[in-house]
Structure formats: structure tokens, C-alpha cells
Amino acid sequence: MAMLQRLQPAMVVDIGANRGQFTLATRHACPAARVLAFEPLPQPAKIFRKLFADNDNVRLFSVAVGLEPGEATIHVSARDDSSSLLPITATQNALFPGTAEAGTQTVRVMRLEDCLGSVELRGPALLKLDVQGFELTALQGCGSLLHAFSWVYAECSFVELYEGQALADEVIAWLRERGLSLCGVFNMAYDKWGKAIQADFLFERASDRPITA
Template sequence: MGIFGKISKAARTLGARDAHWARALRQGVAPGLEHVAMLQRLQPAMVVDIGANRGQFTLATRHASPAARVLAFEPLPKPAEIFRKLFADDDKVRLFPVAVGLETGEATIHVSARDDSSSLLPITATQNALFPGTAETGTQTIRVMRLEDCLDSADLCSPALLKLDVQGFELTALQGCESLLHEFSWVYTECSFVELYEGQALADEVIAWLRERRFSLCGVFNMAYDDRGKAIQADFLFSALKSP
């Protein structure tokens, strides 16, 4: 569904009942409707939203789990500024204007014509063919930090959800979260079955890495297919396995 379809659906669903969503809709930001049911079922007390963009997932979180705190990460200045405006009066939301990765420093991000498709990996022609309008338009230098350089265990409360939507950079971002991974009850990340960004880890690699760290795949959501019915990508939910 395109952004205008999502906006219309959100408007019909909520009307003026949710102040955050009403403000977002006025600014042309479509809340992440596709994540609401999952969040309502989990009811996390804390969400770390990596790849927050304009706040689509944070909007879904604040609607589905109103008591939850959100620590969000978005390195691109334009969507980060929109995020700040949407949550300026919300003391449960905090934004870090950085990307999360394995090493702290500066990096080049490949900016898409649709900035929510931007990535620290080069954008392939396959990505633009499958999702028209997502080709690279330029690059920017951004700040990258490990999660432990921004947060520590005291900043997190249980049960916590780690969400990643980082356009092919999932495995490296997860590696940058590893020292705090034990603090999370769930990991929710978009993964691909085909290479949309150069050198990206595919779904099976991400699943295997998380399995080695005692996170079990427990749900697959929002599957996207090409015009031949081949699976392209989906959102994967992992649950922390209890210690033996």
C-alpha cells in the first residue's frame, strides 16, 4: 500500500482519537499500522527503535502500548527533525540522531529518493526495480555508534523489544547491539530473501546469528512478494529463549 493509502486507512481507523497519529497525519507521516497488532499482543514496556525514520514505528508503539518508553535512533537529519516535531511533548520518547553499527565513528549513508529506503550499504538496481522510486539520489556522512555507547542496562526496562529497520544493515546493526542483547525479550527486524543492498546479510544469516544468541524465530509478518510470487522480504519476530 502506498503512503497515501496508508494515511487514508489510518485516518479512517483513528480519526481524532489518537493525538500523536492525528498530528502525524497532518504532517504526511503514515503510522506503522501493520505493526499495531503485534505490539498490542506483546505489550513491551520499552522499545528501542533503530531506523526510526519519521517515527512510523514509534507512532505504532505509542498507540498500541501507551505505557511503553521508546528510545529511537535515526541518523538522517530531515526525518530526524520530523520525528522530533511529532514527539516534542512526549516525555516517554527520546531520539538519538545516530545509526547503530559495529564500530563508533563516521560512515557514508546512501540516500534513497524515499529516505526510509536509505542504507549504509549501496542500493542495488534490484531494490529500485522491485520498489520503484527508491534509487540512490546521493550520499551523506552520518555518525555511527554501538548501542552500548548510547545506552546501558539501567536505561532499559523489561520486557523490552529491539526493533530494526535498517535496509540491509540488519546483521551489522545487531552486532552493534550484542553487548545489550540479553536485556531484550524480543527482536523484531526486517530481513530480505534477495540482495536489495550490496553485501547485505540475508534472512537465513540473521536467523542463524540470533539463534546462536538464544533468540528463536516466533513470527513472520508483512511478507512482500514480487510479481511472480517470489518472497522478497518480511518482518521477523524473535523471542529470547529462557536459560536452561
Template sequence: MEIEEFIRKAKKLATLVRAPLYRRGLVLGVAAGIEHEKLLRSHPCRTLVDIGANRGQFALVARRCWPEARIYSFEPLEAPCGRFRKLFAGDSRVHLFPVGIAPERQRRGIHLSRREDSSSLLPMGTQSEFFPGTEEAGRVEVEVGPLGEWVSAAEIDSPAFLKIDVQGYEAEVLRGCLPLLACFSYVYVEASFVELYRGQALADEVIRFLQESGFRLAGIYNLGYAATGTAVQGDFFFGRESSAAA
């Protein structure tokens, strides 16, 4: 497994250095999430709402695939926000909000991981068992609230793409996106088959919520497996009934 992971990372690095935009990301310590590139290129987008932006790994790929799209990114942690701002300095179509999305406006404690992109608004569960090196390393208070507190329906031009990568907090984020969910043609959300964070909604609950909201599951990408072969998590792509086949 270690050799396979080394080969995967080497291939990714070789791809990143060939694209000027991605090379800029590497210089600033941001490796673009190129595993999402094929999916993004196959769907048009004028507005991206990027929840759980971290350093800008997803937004960087989105900018390359959708050069004219307006991007609204949300990241509550200060350190990755700093990297994100440097990465997109001068890009007037990218807007970063240093907050998290939740059903209610409030201050909440976020559980910091030794790997910042594994930090969560939920307590750690089995996360570090499946992903060593992601143990809890502290806690800080952050601001959270409904998506509509920062972005209005008028600012979400169609076709719009909602991306969610929030380490177990997916169901609460989706509730925080109501009623603006109706503005989106596509939803792309990381979800888990096992409880990595205590109290998280699992993949079947996330799927059910989105189906009840008028979306259809159109694909599952980037599946991750435990050493035993058990599926742990993946990226779930949904389209509105009228756009899922687009």
C-alpha cells in the same frame, strides 16, 4: 496489483483517521505503521529500542499500544529526524538519537534513496528493480556506533523490545547491539530473501545470528513479494527461549 495497492492504502487511511494519535501523525506527514499493531498489542513492553526510526512510523504505533513504555529511537538522517521531533514534542518518555547503530563508533557514508525510508549504509543493489522510485539520489556522512554508546543496560527495563528496520544493514546493527542483546525479550527485524543492498546479510543469516544469541523465531509478518511471486522481504519476530511463547 495497482488496484490492490490502492485498496490497501485506502483501508489504512480509514483506520488512521479514526485514532486521534494517528490523526496527529497524518497532520505532520507521518503515517503510523499500523500493520504492526496486532503484534505489539499481544506482547507487553516497558522499553522499546527503535533502530531505523525514520519519521516515527513505528514509534507512533508503539506509543498507542504501550502508552507507558520508554522509547529510545535511532535515526541518522536529518530530515526524518525533524518530523520525528515534531511528532513526539512534549513526550518525555521518547528519546531520539540522530545516529545509526554499528559495531564501531565512526563517521560513515549513507546512500540516500529517492524515498528516504529506503536509504542505506550499504550501496544499492536490486532495490530499485523491486521497488521503483527508490533509486540512489546522493550520499551524506552520518555518525554510527554501538548501542551501548547511547543507552545503558540499566535504562532497558524488562520486558524490552528491539525493533530493527535498516535497509540491509541488519547484521551489523545486531553486532552493534552486543552485549545489550541480553537485555531484550523480543527482537523484531525486517530482513530480505534477496540482495536488495550490496553485501547485506539475508534472512537466513539474520535468523542464525539471533538463534545463536538465544532467540527463537516466533513469527514472520508483512511478507512482500515480487510480481513473479518471489518472496522479497518480511518482518521477523523473535522471542527469547523463555518468552517466545508469551
């Protein structure tokens, strides 16, 4: 991934890791980077562990990241990478066929700081979130560690695909208030009328920007 090759983070926290798609891209683009990944669903987590079993630079936590520790119901999509802690709407399945709810499971939820404990977030660090509408709550669950990240890379939506989700403008405003400004938009998805549905957003901490003439 060109974005990762350009940024070259020393550490990546991959929230919503699924089977390891983003972690694989990180290992390819930034082979020296350490990855701390989070995936609460057992089946994709099992595949993730098998894929990175021999890699000491990758660690998986089998929990979701949220605002309060405890347990929560996750709505499992027929395509598990579209599963969410928020109910899946009919709009989501209409725009992305095959992503309707197929069942529910109970998963553990923890705050990021409770998982990492004394793990050093060595910089520059990138926080990636792909949590299907749960982005703002997951970011809030990063709490006191948010300041340690030079970049945040998050999938955000312009329309409600999951019940009660924060839309892109809310996530952008929340991060801006905390010193992270939008600096890139990738992988824009549109409906058949050309209306923007969702995209991946890159945010950068202003203090980490290089000084240019």
C-alpha cells in the same frame, strides 16, 4: 499493531526510526512503554522530533547503530525510508520503484551501549530494526545489551537489495545462536512472479516464553 498489543513491551528500542512510524504504532498500542529511537538522517529526524516534542517517554538519538563508532556514508534513497549504510542495488529500485540512490551523506555511527550508557533497559524490552540490509551489523552493534531484549523485530530480505547485506537465513541463524528464535513472520513482500522478497521477522527469547500445558 496487533503484535505490539499482544506483547506489551515496557521498552522499545527503535533502530531505523525514520519519521517515527513504528514509534507512533508503539505509542498507540503500548502507551506506557518508553521508546529509545535512532535515526541518523537529519530530515526525517527533524520530523520525528517535532512529532514527539511533548512526549517524555520518547527519546531520539541522531546516530546510526553499528559495530564500530565513527562516521559512515549513508546512501540516501529518493524515498528516505529506503536509505542504507550499504549501496542500493538496481534490484531494490526495480522491485520498489522510486527507491534508487539520490545522493549520499555522512552520518555518525555508534554502538548501542555507547549511546544508552546508564539508561536502564527495563523489561520486557523489544528491539526493532529497519535498517535496509544493515540488520546483522546493527545487531552486532548492540553487543552486550542484546541479552536485555525479550524480542527482536527486524525487516530481513531473501534477495540482495543492498550490496553485501546479510540475508534472512543469516540473521535467523545469528540470533538463534544467541537464544532468540523465530516466532512470527509479518508483512511478506513478493515480486510479480510470487517469489518472496522480504518480510518483518519476530524473534523471541526462549527463557521469556510462558510455560503452557
